[in-house]
Structure formats: structure tokens, C-alpha cells
Amino acid sequence: MRLGIIGATGWLGSALGRAVLERGLVAGPELVLLNRSGVRLDYHGRTDVAWASDVSDLVARVEVVVVAVRPEDYGDLALHAPGRLVLSFMAGIPMAALSGAGGRIVRAMPNAAAGHGQSYTPWLAAADVTQADRVVVRAVLATIGTQDEIGTEAQIDSLTALSGSGAAYPALMAAGMLAHARASGLPEPVARRAVEAVVCQAAELLRGRIETAADLVETYRAYRGTTAAGLEVAEANGFSGSIAQALDAATRKAAHMGRDKDA
Numbered sequence: 001m002r003l004g005i006i007g008a009t010g011w012l013g014s015a016l017g018r019a020v021l022e023r024g025l026v027a028g029p030e031l032v033l034l035n036r037s038g039v040r041l042d043y044h045g046r047t048d049v050a051w052a053s054d055v056s057d058l059v060a061r062v063e064v065v066v067v068a069v070r071p072e073d074y075g076d077l078a079l080h081a082p083g084r085l086v087l088s089f090m091a092g093i094p095m096a097a098l099s100g101a102g103g104r105i106v107r108a109m110p111n112a113a114a115g116h117g118q119s120y121t122p123w124l125a126a127a128d129v130t131q132a133d134r135v136v137v138r139a140v141l142a143t144i145g146t147q148d149e150i151g152t153e154a155q156i157d158s159l160t161a162l163s164g165s166g167a168a169y170p171a172l173m174a175a176g177m178l179a180h181a182r183a184s185g186l187p188e189p190v191a192r193r194a195v196e197a198v199v200c201q202a203a204e205l206l207r208g209r210i211e212t213a214a215d216l217v218e219t220y221r222a223y224r225g226t227t228a229a230g231l232e233v234a235e236a237n238g239f240s241g242s243i244a245q246a247l248d249a250a251t252r253k254a255a256h257m258g259r260d261k262d263a
């Protein structure tokens with residue numbers, strides 16, 4: 001398969017480029033890259049990849065075009081890719097706008113865990129996407145983690161806010177905990193290890209059974225100890241409500257950013 005990545009040295013484009021090479025999905029010369037800063041002599045330790053001179057050169061050389069530029073840069077690409085499978089990673093650029101590119105369009109929403117092969121990537125296919133295309137999409141996305149085909153653009157918007165945000169909310173919680181630990185006078189190495197133990201290690205309890213999260217919270221509450229005292233104040237200050245409002249706001253932004261520009 002010949003695969004092109006527009007935005008090949010960005011956060012996600014670079015993660016995908018590395019993953020398809022490392023997993024052997026694409027041979028070096030079959031990977032055609034484009035970025036704004038020009039050819040890199042070393043791309044993830046490889047010198048055998050191909051570089052396109054511009055968007056139309058890339059499209060001419062591949063069957064699958066991955067669009068990994070920021071949404072605000074999409075218009076300037078003037079992408080014209082008839083007959084190609086076009087895999088967009090962009091938040092907020094709807095199918096209706098992407099269809100102007102002329103290819104068979106798939107919208108996929110990875111997250112930053114793509115960089116270590118742990119993205120969860122839901123995707124949505126336009127009506128003319130074939131079963132053979134679906135096999136290709138699954139194979140490409142499997143290189144960066146797990147994937148699910150979903151049914152509607154509204155679900156892509158919700159998932160842009162949820163899984164698309166990757167580690168943002170855990171990071172927000174970790175930063176808050178770390179600031180508190182420091183303010184409490186804990187030695188820095190201890191503070192760091194303690195917060196990591198909560199956000200990265202203790203959360204492992206939920207792996208494979210995330211649906212039991214509310215039960216775990218209830219178990220802590222029923223214990224009526226120190227954690228219950230903390231949870232009560234967190235909820236009284238709107239912890240769960242804040243999360244819901246944050247996800248609503250991000251979903252609204254995903255739903256409107258591309259459509260407003262179109263209107």
C-alpha cells in the first residue's frame with residue numbers, strides 16, 4: 001500500500017508515520033510524506049521514505065491520503081484527491097466539507113497516545129467507502145492502537161471531546177494534585193511519585209472493567225474514611241458536573257468549528 005501523510009512531522013502525523021514503518025505496514029519508499037518545513041534526512045531513523053513536493057504530488061503518488069494538519073490549515077491545502085481513500089484526523093471538519101476533496105472520505109479521531117501505540121481511534125466512513133477500504137483503515141489505525149467504526153458524525157464530535165482529548169483530563173488532575181502536594185510541603189521526589197502512583201498506577205484497577213468506576217467510588221464512600229471525606233467535598237464543589245460541562249463544551253466546539261466556517 002502507498003500511504004501519504006500531510007502534516008507528517010506534526011504530533012499525530014509523526015506518530016502515525018513512525019507506527020506504520022515500525023509495524024511494517026508500509027515499506028519506506030511507499031510512505032510519501034509532506035510537511036511545511038521540507039525534507040528531513042532522517043525520519044524516525046529512516047532514510048528510505050519518500051517526500052512529496054506539494055499536495056498534488058503526494059496525491060498522485062499514493063492510494064491512501066492521511067490529512068494530519070490542523071483544522072485551520074485545511075482550507076489552504078486545496079486537497080483534490082479523486083479516487084483516493086482520504087483519512088482525515090482533523091477535529092471539527094465535517095464530512096460535508098471533506099467531500100469537496102473528491103475522494104472516499106473517512107473521519108478518524110485518534111489521541112495523543114498514538115505516540116506509544118495506545119490511541120483509541122473511532123472512525124466514520126462516508127457512504128462510498130468500500131469494504132476493502134475498511135480493511136485498510138483498520139490496518140492503518142491498528143498501528144497506533146485500537147479502533148472502532150462508528151455510525152454518525154455527532155458521535156465523532158462527542159468522541160473528539162472525550163477520547164480525542166487523550167491525557168488532558170488526567171493531566172489536569174495530576175497537575176492539581178502535584179500543586180497541592182508541593183504546597184503541603186512534601187519533598188519533590190515523593191510528591192511526584194505519589195501523584196504518578198494515583199494517576200498512572202492506581203487507575204490500572206479499572207483496566208478492562210471501566211464500567212465499575214462508579215462502584216469503586218461507592219466502595220470508597222461506604223468505607224466512611226478519609227477518601228470519603230475528600231470525595232464528598234469534591235462532589236460538593238462540582239467535580240462530576242465540571243467534567244460533564246467540559247465535555248459538553250468541547251463537543252459543541254467540535255460540532256461548530258468546521259460547520260460555522262462552511263456556513
Ligand SMILES: NC(=O)C1=CN([C@@H]2O[C@H](COP(=O)(O)OP(=O)(O)OC[C@H]3O[C@@H](n4cnc5c(N)ncnc54)[C@H](O)[C@@H]3O)[C@@H](O)[C@H]2O)C=CC1
Nearest residue numbers: 007010011012035036068069070071073089090091110112
Ligand atoms: N494532537 C492530538 O492529540 C489530536 C489531534 N487531532 C487532529 O489531528 C490534526 C493534527 O494535529 P496535531 O498533530 O496535534 O497538529 P500539529 O500542529 O502537531 O501538526 C500539524 C502539522 O501539519 C503541518 N502542516 C500544516 N499545513 C501544512 C501544509 N499545507 N502542508 C504540509 N504540512 C502542513 C504543520 O507544519 C505541522 O507539522 C489536527 O487537525 C487535530 O485536530 C485529533 C485528535 C487528537
Ligand SMILES: O=C(O)[C@@H]1CCC=N1
Nearest residue numbers: 091160161164165166
Ligand atoms: O484539542 C484539539 O483540538 C485536538 C483535536 C482533538 C483532540 N485534540
